Amino acid sequence: MTFGKRVLRRLVRFRHPTKLAQSRHDRAAVEGLPDGSEFDTLDQICHEQKGRSLQKAAHVHLSGWKSAGAYRLDLTLAGGQLWSIIYKNAIYDAEHIPAAEGFPVRPGPPEYTILCHASGTLAEVLPTIYLAEEITAGQHYRYLMEKINPAYQPLSYSSPELLEIAGRLPTLHRAWTEWTDTAGLKNQVLDYGGTFSARLRDTVHTNLIRYMQSVDSATVRQTLDRWSDILAVPSPDTVPVLVHGDFSPANIYGAGGRIKILDWEWAGMAPSMADLAALLKRASPEMEQEALRRYSAGDPSHSFEEHNRLYEWSQLERGLLDVGYLAKQHLESPHSAASIPKYIDRSLQRALLACERLNPGTGSR
Structure with a gap:
């Protein structure tokens, strides 16, 4: 698992979105990766988790009313193996979530703390976390995590x-x-x-x-x-x-x-x-x-x-x-x-x- 504060490079591969197929939520899968996700980082995770390199990707936006939010990444690995994971681009500034401004508490930071440090009974109820990053303190976080098993x-x-x-x-x-x-x-x-x-x-x-x-x-x-x-x-x-x-x-x-x-x-x-x-x-x-x-x-x-x-x-x-x-x-x-x-x-x-x-x-x- 990778943690820490670092600035992600803008993805340059798969820059132009193209519709591929309809998701189960009637949202079209889009060729490439969403803003903020990084091909090289995903390739490293694919090697660590699956022992294969990343060849291409598509994504589906899962958050209904958020311009950022959660995405399903559909990854094609070497040899044609398919693997889906979740990318969460969590932004809590006034532009993305105006309601957070002036609210008695600010959501966001607790999730970063928990996903980075959970153990015992708490860790057992969490998905597997591949990456957790704080981009801007208190306002912007990025996560890569397992897509929940269909049995759940x-x-x-x-x-x-x-x-x-x-x-x-x-x-x-x-x-x-x-x-x-x-x-x-x-x-x-x-x-x-x-x-x-x-x-x-x-x-x-x-x-x-x-x-x-x-x-x-x-x-x-x-x-x-x-x-x-x-x-x-x-x-x-x-x-x-x-x-x-x-x-x-x-x-x-x-x-x-x-x-x-x-x-x-x-x-x-x-x-x-x-x-x-x-x-x-x-x-x-x-x-x-x-x-x-x-x-x-x-x-x-x-x-x-x-x-x-x-x-x-x-x-x-x-x-x-x-x-x-x-x-x-x-x-x-x-x-x-x-x-x-x-x-x-x-x-x-x-x-x-x-x-x-x-x-x-x-x-x-």
Whole structure:
């Protein structure tokens, strides 16, 4: 594995893109390599991993609304052998992700820390990393990693595997947190503590007011009308653990009880229920309750009622984080996805439900 800070040379081979074939996501494969990837580096990795030289390449852009993001590289090696890997060109500056500017935390650096230094239980859930580079401190990273084995399938909010994962989360969190303590890297991940929560509410309120000037949404109006109710919900008094930070089923691949977890750019120290809230934010009420029961069985530090309240608080926090970030992204990015307004409404509806459950009676105001 290669780590460190170095400037990559612009690729000069395969400079002119040509359509080759349709990907499974209906995106055309393009001859050559995407911006920032380097033929010589890939050739070296091909020799190290496959014992063959790189002959030619094509790529497919996998990130829907990002101008950079993740790519699948389809490599043809000597002798005609085919090999696909993932290239991630992660850029978090204002040009590529406007929402990151002024947000209470900045995604990106935690993933670099984790992919470079993970060990033990944490390393077991990561893909194999061939290259990790910091191009610009805090803003730009490049990775080459394995394409997840087809035996692993991406999960959905209805996948029964979510229940098993919910039961395992307390054990995973304990192991991940122990890793940060042992490695001395707690200050290299994000801090979702009380200061973050207060700043998040200020940021979300500002962004939603701006958002309403261009997008008419009854749900956003209702949220702003009930803002005092949201502010009245106190932050929990709990010991933070290392969480993934974006523990959506789309970032989890499962195979026979084993999992691989992608996209650690939002990893940080937070209340333990943060990951469970992300995992279940679109799940059915029945799955939510069963998952919460299984999680609680693995974490006897709180009663089921305490876990339930912490879970609802985390759903409120998750919804605010999503909409605050996406509202600004929708307003300021030329690459904003058309589905963002619908996603914002759904996230706010779940956040308002959590607010009502935490403070019964507020929803009728």
